[in-house]
Amino acid sequence: MRWFGKFRERFTGLTNAIVRFPLTSLLLLAAAVINAYSISTEKDHSKFLLTFILGAFLSAVAQVGYERFFTKLSSRLVLMTVVVLLTAGYYLIIRPAPNLSMEIEVRTAVAMFGLLWAFIWVPVIKSSVCFNQSFMIAFKALFNSAFFSAIIFGGISIILAAFNELIVTINYTAYPHTANLVFVLFGPMYFLSLIPNYSEAKEESIKKAAHIPKFLEILLSYILIPLLAVFTLIIVLYIVKNINGQFWTDNLLEPMLVSYAITVILLYILVSDIDNKFTIMFQKIFPKVLIPIVLFQIVSSIISLADTGVTHTRYFVILFGVFAAIAGILFSLLPVRKNGLIAALLIIFAAISIVPPVDAFTISRNSQISTLKNVLLRNDMLENNEIKPNGSISQKDQQIITDTVFYLNRMEYIKDVNWLPRGFDAYKDFYDTFGFKEYQESGDINQSIYLNIEPSTPINISGFDRFIQIDLYKADQNGEEEISEFEKVGKTYTLLKETNGNQVTLKLMAENNKELIRFNTQEIFDKYDNYHATKETIPADEATFTKENDGAKITIVVQNVSIEKQYNQNNAGIYVFIQIK
Structure with a gap:
């Protein structure tokens, strides 16, 4: 009957999570309901869905903040009220938009990313439980919830398929409805059920929850660290070999170095409580190697801005590079128990990137408009706020104009450029407006045209x-x-x-x-x-x-x-x- 005991324990954990996170549970339920309605009616209600999910993130952070710093019920009610107001305010902000633009989606995703780190860090601020333990608990909970959600969805899907083939035909929406219930409702609640209340939990239960399984210890220490060491050596050799030329203009290397920095930081936190020769060497050497690599990349990214201007993706790359360099310095100077400072720093940087006037989108919009205007002025194509077509400008300037125009169009900023023709359509009016077709370098030629x-x-x-x-x-x-x-x-x-x-x-x-x-x-x-x-x-x-x-x-x-x-x-x-x- 051990399986029954385990099932009852998990079921109890889910019910306790609902009681512990009532507002989060309510918002996740609302998200699941609106998503189910969208599936059934095939109408877009993504604004409501995104609002409820963001509210669930906010309420989860508010709850762990209450558990860490407050005890009175009135404080909990005040925090819930603040969450409701912030969630309603978010909906009022995105409601006038005709659709969910890339800017809204990215801002929201960055906000959720920052809230996730706050959820891990806030409950252990000035606590006997260190950030590394909280991170490991959240990491394991996230993995377990994703694993069990996938298993449950796969099992139900097989049952539905068999029922459809052998018994009676079922509506195709049964599968997205199943995914909705599993991944929007069950998965997050199961994740929350695995997160202890650090203010009430006993030390032994926290140590048990933060225990690193032997399999994970072997994977991190003896597989990932050696692989990362080899990859680091390749990157260092590439930088040394191309330091006088290609490195500063190789944009393909940029996402690789960002991924490398993310891997180093996450791996450093994950192995902070593992004590063996590989992890000790990693903690001593890799933060110091990370610093010059990301500094080189920051300089390379800034150099590329001279011609292209700032885009929101390049903004995030540079901002993350600054964060990674600071993280490398802190890892090199502070003991692993102080890793919580990294979470606080990451939350601050996430807030900077989405809060005007220094956010990624305000700066990128102004930069791209300014870049386009400067190129037009340099080629005498802008006079009295009117564009004069000129098909004889250099290929480099054609490329810059093409890139900036289509970036502004993709981000829905065309309306902010008052010297573009009224009703300008980047696809239909480009040639008539600028005097040349969209310039494309050989590597970017459309491979298929229909x-x-x-x-x-x-x-x-x-x-x-x-x-x-x-x-x-x-x-x-x-x-x-x-x-x-x-x-x-x-x-x-x-x-x-x-x-x-x-x-x-x-x-x-x-x-x-x-x-x-x-x-x-x-x-x-x-x-x-x-x-x-x-x-x-x-x-x-x-x-x-x-x-x-x-x-x-x-x-x-x-x-x-x-x-x-x-x-x-x-x-x-x-x-x-x-x-x-």
Whole structure:
């Protein structure tokens, strides 16, 4: 009956977590309900969902803060009221937005990240329990809740699939509803049930909860640390080898170094209570190695800002680099018991990055607008707050203009640029506004382009003798293929498709094998080769090609075209209109 005892213990833990975190439980339930409603109605209620989830984070931090610093019920009620007001305030802020923009999503994600660290650090401030123990408990709880949630969801999904196949067909929404209940409601509550009340729990129970399993100790000490040491050696050798050139401009290395810094910091905290030769060496050496690596990366990132300006991603990279450098210094100077300072520092940096006027988005918006304006002024393209098209500027400046315009468009900041044309559409109006197409470096060329003529487009067919639909594609063999044969005034005419490698030519032949007119279909693919990949429709005038001479006239109307540059594969569906003179 041990399994029953374990089940009862876990069930009791869940019910205790509901009692301990009542507001969090209520907000998670509200999130699950609104998500279930969205699944059933297929309507977007993501603003409510995000609000309830953020409120759940806030209320969880408020509860552990109450347990650490207060005892009176009135204090708990005041904290709950503050959480409700902050949650309502957040909803009122995002409510006017037509949709959840990237800025709203990133701000919210950073806020939740900071609250998660606050949840780990706040209950052990000036406590006999150190931050390392609290972090290990939260780490294990997070892993266990994710593991059991995945197992439960997988098991229920298999049962639903079997029921659907063997008994009766069930609605497809059963699976997202299951995921909603498991991952939005059960998973977080199970996580909270594994977090002890540090103010009431006995020392032995906390030590047991923070105990590092042998498997995890081996994984951290004898696998991850040696692998990280080898990776560190590779990074150091790369920096030394390229210190005079490529390192300062290699943007691909930036996410790698950020990931490296995150790994070092997390691993340092995780092994703080493990005492063996590998962990001792790691604690002594790696923080000191981390400092110069992140300092080099900060300088490299700042240098790249000279031309491109600040984006929110680059802002976070630099800010995290500063944090990582400070963390390396603190790890080198302070004992492991003081690791809680890192959590406090991280929370402060997270707040700085999302609170105006020094937040990532205010600074990046102003920087990108300023960068675009400076490039236009440098090329005499901005006069009296009006843009003058100029297609002869350097490729470097074309790239800067392209990057800044599409960044502002992606972040929905175009409306803040008062000298751009009213109603400016980055995809439709770019060429007319700036005088050149969106510049793309060789590594960034659209690998796939798919275009269709605008729906319900009327086509003038008056004056033509024949209308033929043809598919253009790469043939297996070269040669000629007869497409259509027709007569006019007693004479026979033939339309041929001539294939030579990737080239397809349409030829109109008269009697006695006389060629009247030809059309090289490569003109179609050359015209659309530089279209932006997200522009999916083309108007009738841009879809029409005409060839004419004294003997005949041939008009091509493109219905759809696909260009696969990576595989050198071009296909199109076209209408061919023929007029014999």
